[in-house]
Amino acid sequence: MSRSRTTLAEDLAAARAAVPDLAERAARVVERMGDPKAVSPLPGWRAADIAVHLGLACTAYAAAAAGELEAKDWDAMVPEHPDLAQRVAVVNATTLAQAAPDAYLAVPGQIRAGAAALVAALAERGPDEPCPIPWFGADAPLPVAAVAGLFLSETVLHALDLARTSGQAWTVPPRIARLIVSLTYPETIPxxxxxxxxxxxxxxxxxxxxxxxxxxxxxxxxxxxxxxxxxxxxxxxxxxxxxxxxxxxxxxxxxxxxxxxxxxxxxxxxxxxxxxxxxxxxxxx
Structure with missing residues (x-):
């Protein structure tokens, strides 16, 4: 049986190196998405909804990695529900409902800024340092390695959703997928x-x-x-x-x-x- 060729710290360093290029590619997909009202593969979401969610996710996970995500700012949006998927669904619906109609126009800048903030934050933190994420549970912080993996996952998957919506080319690179699994899945599966x-x-x-x-x-x-x-x-x-x-x-x-x-x-x-x-x-x- 094969074992991973890298340690968690090495995979975190690889993620940090991969973030700028991945974010730039995703920002360009948003810039070229065309009709913001186009129906997407995600039920109930249009192209603009995906873009806005992606911009917010990049901003939030970068802030979490830097230790700057304020739980109090999310208290009104995160329900006390035992199921993670339900909590995330409520947060997503609430943030989209609060977004301005033209909020998608700011998303490319949010993606690039989030990527830069994440890269800077990862230079200061070890892979096991805890990061509170309100929608994952106030008493169950994620390690910073998992937060970096979630940034990669949100970026690569929602860029895929937008590409499918607008007829653009986009693939999930195996090396990015390997990093997502290594950094995130051991924490999120349970x-x-x-x-x-x-x-x-x-x-x-x-x-x-x-x-x-x-x-x-x-x-x-x-x-x-x-x-x-x-x-x-x-x-x-x-x-x-x-x-x-x-x-x-x-x-x-x-x-x-x-x-x-x-x-x-x-x-x-x-x-x-x-x-x-x-x-x-x-x-x-």
């Missing part, structure tokens, strides 16, 4: 489990990302633990994934069945049937 689906499941699964990290996922009913590059041990199912396929599937941008049929997600081991089951336990917001 927070996004659907308790009802996991209630009666007990399994040890290892997800091997091509050219990157291995994530151990131990499911004990609704209690899920993850481990970055776990040591050898009893494993019920090994899942081998292409990084971009993993990110696109986890975010709902492509179907699990399509990626399995294309050979981009392969399950092996004592209980290979667990692969699709595990994939459906989580709802990444």
């Amino acid at each position: 927070r996004t489990v659907d308790p009802s689906r996991a209630a009666n499941l007990h399994a040890a699964v290892r997800v091997h990302v091509r050219g990157g990290v291995t994530i151990g996922i131990d499911v004990d009913g609704p209690l899920v633990r993850t481990h970055r590059d776990p040591p050898p041990g009893r494993t019920d199912c090994h899942i081998w994934v292409e990084p971009a396929a993993f990110v696109l599937t986890a975010s709902g941008r492509t179907s699990l069945a399509r990626q399995i049929a294309a050979g981009r997600m392969i399950s092996l081991g004592r209980k290979p049937w667990l692969g699709p089951v595990i994939a459906r336990l989580f709802a990444h917001p």
Whole structure:
């Protein structure tokens, strides 16, 4: 079994180096999106909504990495709901409702400014330093490495959404996808489990990302633990994934069945049937 070739600190440094170019490319997609009222692949969202959300996300995650995200500013928007996806949905709806009709015009500048702020913040912080993120839970801060990964994820996926809406070319680079998985997924997977689906499941699964990290996922009913590059041990199912396929599937941008049929997600081991089951336990917001 392959192990990741890099440490978490090295992946964070690689993310910091990748942010400026990725942000610039995304800003240009926004500048060329055309009709702001164009219907997008995201239900209920038009092109302008995606752009505004992306600008806010880049600004917020950069502020979080710098330790400047004020939880009190979000108190009225973040509901006390146990489900992360529900909390994020409410925050998204509230921020979009408050946005001015022409707010999308400022988004390219927000993306570039957020990228510059993130790069500066990451120079001062280690990968495990905690960052409070109100919509993830006031008492459950994320490490700064995960915040950097979320910045990459928001940027690459919403640029994809806008590109699909406006007929522009955009792909998810495998190296960016590998960084998103390495930096973010070990932290977000346990927070996004659907308790009802996991209630009666007990399994040890290892997800091997091509050219990157291995994530151990131990499911004990609704209690899920993850481990970055776990040591050898009893494993019920090994899942081998292409990084971009993993990110696109986890975010709902492509179907699990399509990626399995294309050979981009392969399950092996004592209980290979667990692969699709595990994939459906989580709802990444």
